[in-house]
Amino acid sequence: MLIDTKDYTPKLMGAIGQLGTAAQATLAGFHALDSAAAKGGKLDAKTRELISLAVAVTTRCDGCIAVHSAAAAKAGASREEVAEALSVAIALNAGAALVYSARALDAFGQQSG
Template sequence: MMNWLEYRKELLGRIGEIGKLSPDTLAGYQTLSGAGKKTGHLDAKTRELIALAVAVTTRCDGCITVHTGEALKHGATREEIAEALGVAVALNAGAALVYSARVMDAVGEHSAAA
């Protein structure tokens, strides 16, 4: 599918270029990214599992490669990763169901107005 390690290397290089052109943008991202570590309420592995589920729901390949490496580094197993991804799948299906209800609501309103 993709050479994830090479992609990660290239991506981080490009992000470094953006950081040189717009250092405050990168610094702001790094502040947001590191904020959860400061509270200590979740361990690093749990944060990375959440990040992987969010990466799937936001369709971010860069997030996938970065957070897969981090999740594994923090001891996440294939099984734990698969379970986190199951949550992402369920939420995507749930979101589609919720937005389907919104469409039907819009259909009702448009029909009543016609």
């Protein structure tokens, strides 16, 4: 086990609660944004959680992975569905690295030109 999410998640939520006490407006804004994204519309809860997991991987957010893996399981996602969503994240992240490598090389060329 890399990270014990059942132990990590409550500790993370406690730390976020402390941050919320110190920065109430920021946490309220995040909560409003999160609540708006979580409302059902065209996508069901399982699909939203699979997307959330893929995004969590590409943004390297351990807390997001912990929270959304639990939510995906609760929404009925299978291990195979999670693996497929993560495969998309892997492919996209590699593509992003390719694009940003081209940008970095271009920026370097501008400096040394």
